[in-house]
Amino acid sequence: ETGVTQTPRHLVMGMTNKKSLKCEQHLGHNAMYWYKQSAKKPLELMFVYSLEERVENNSVPSRFSPECPNSSHLFLHLHTLQPEDSALYLCASSQDYQNGYTFGSGTRLTVV
């Protein structure tokens, strides 16, 4: 297990459901990220939090709502998703922006 833990590992949800993805980092990093990974596409940045403050919102639809209650935890709240939102959602953390990111194992989301 890496220093970034994501739960659940797999999630199947209907389009009318509400669910949340959780990420926790044990590395003492000061920034956390949500990425979307779809088949045959580069990683897409969704949100960035630095010291619990959102510093980037990459034109993500409002059906995705992030929350960062403290520097170790990051959530992604999901509601009324579409089938095209099915993907691997990756959480990452870093210490400052000049350094590499440590990724979690991701949540495989399927919207039915």
Added chain:
Amino acid sequence: GESVGLHLPTLSVQEGDNSIINCAYSNSASDYFIWYKQESGKGPQFIIDIRSNMDKRQGQRVTVLLNKTVKHLSLQIAATQPGDSAVYFCAENRGTSYGKLTFGQGTILTVHP
């Protein structure tokens, strides 16, 4: 627009051979580069990084080469093993704030025993 891209989407090698995975970048202002490895069912794992003031950096069985003149990055894996089979991404840091790390599409490396 500017992007990070990989020359080869797939690479097949025999166990014990050396592997070279290439990456082209177009932003001359990028100052930091990283290679990640992603195995099936896992998140990307940091392999090695290099800053723009260096041309070469070595790790355990891996070497990253940076050619700023032609904006080219490569990852060399020595004595490739079946456990090296994965998707390899390069990433470049394009800015001086958070969230500026841009990832390439990835190269699938398959190592045959």
